[in-house]
Structures are given as C-alpha cells and as structure tokens.
Amino acid sequence: MEQGNADAANTVSKWTGTVYLCSLLGAFLSDSYWGRYLTCMIFQVILVMGLVLLSLTSWLFLVKPAGCGDGEKHCMSASSTGTMMFYLSIYMVALGYGGHQPTLATLGVDQFDESDKKYKGKGAKGAFFAYFYVALNVGSLFSNTILVYYEDIGHWTTGFWVSMGTALVGLLSYLC
Numbered sequence: 001m002e003q004g005n006a007d008a009a010n011t012v013s014k015w016t017g018t019v020y021l022c023s024l025l026g027a028f029l030s031d032s033y034w035g036r037y038l039t040c041m042i043f044q045v046i047l048v049m050g051l052v053l054l055s056l057t058s059w060l061f062l063v064k065p066a067g068c069g070d071g072e073k074h075c076m077s078a079s080s081t082g083t084m085m086f087y088l089s090i091y092m093v094a095l096g097y098g099g100h101q102p103t104l105a106t107l108g109v110d111q112f113d114e115s116d117k118k119y120k121g122k123g124a125k126g127a128f129f130a131y132f133y134v135a136l137n138v139g140s141l142f143s144n145t146i147l148v149y150y151e152d153i154g155h156w157t158t159g160f161w162v163s164m165g166t167a168l169v170g171l172l173s174y175l176c
Contacts, residue, residue: 025095040100045171051093054093061085
C-alpha cells in the first residue's frame with residue numbers, strides 16, 4: 001500500500017474504531033430486531049465474505065504490484081481497483097467481526113435454563129464466562145502466533161486464507 005508508519009497506524013486506528021462501532025450496531029440489531037442467533041449468523045457470514053475478498057484481493061492485486069522485485073524498476077503502487085477492494089474487504093471484516101462480537105457471549109449464557117435446579121447457585125454462568133474468556137485468549141494466542149509466522153516468511157495471502165478457513169469452520173460449527 002506504500003503507506004508510511006503514521007498513515008498505516010492511522011488506517012489501523014480507523015479500522016479498529018470501526019470494529020467497535022459495529023459492535024454497537026450488532027447489539028442494537030440483536031436486541032431490537034433479529035435476535036442473538038440470527039445476528040451472529042448474519043455477521044459471521046459477512047466476516048467470512050470479507051475474509052474471502054481480502055484473500056482474493058491480496059493475491060490478485062496487492063502482494064506483488066507490477067514491476068516489484070525485478071531489481072530494475074521501482075515497485076509501482078497498487079491499482080486503484082486493488083486499493084478499493086482492499087479497503088472494502090477490511091471494512092467488511094470490521095462489520096462482520098464487530099457485529100457478532102457483543103451477542104456471542106450472551107447467546108452462550110442463554111443456553112442455561114434458569115429453572116433447572118442443577119444450575120441454581122452453582123456459578124454455572126460465571127464458569128461459562130470464565131471458559132469463554134479463556135477460549136478467546138487461547139484462540140488469540142494461536143492466531144497471532146500462526147499469522148505472524150506467515151507474515152514473517154512473506155506469505156500474507158496464506159495468512160488471510162487461514163483466517164478465512166478458521167472463520168468458515170466457526171460459522172459451520174455454529175450452524176450445525
């Protein structure tokens with residue numbers, strides 16, 4: 001993308017802010033219109049579509065712009081189409097990730113039956129939140145380790161495809 005450090009940091013900050021704003025949208029739609037299950041499903045589909053588009057965009061347009069690496073010419077900037085597709089894809093990922101984020105934990109807690117005596121006074125919901133938090137952090141540890149490895153060896157597109165594959169597995173396990 002040929003951005004300097006300041007511009008790249010600004011882009012990441014805008015994307016992160018968009019994720020958090022999309023969390024508000026997801027919570028609103030979940031509570032007011034769609035319900036938790038449908039909200040999680042719709043936004044997870046958007047996330048997977050965004051990751052597919054990001055993977056394709058990086059592979060087709062961004063990884064090696066014309067003239068890169070031949071030692072004779074300066075690397076040319078990515079095409080305007082590639083840049084537009086990149087930004088569209090990362091903001092689809094922001095919408096998809098942020099949209100299902102606030103409803104996922106509450107959907108999990110909804111699985112506990114308040115009237116069932118085996119859950120009364122046992123701290124089952126607290127245990128669920130603890131395990132949920134641990135699972136999120138273990139997943140983050142693995143994803144950051146694996147994706148940094150792909151980044152370090154220059155296989156950005158592979159990292160995007162791995163992210164898409166795991167999101168797709170998550171969606172399919174959610175639906176089944």
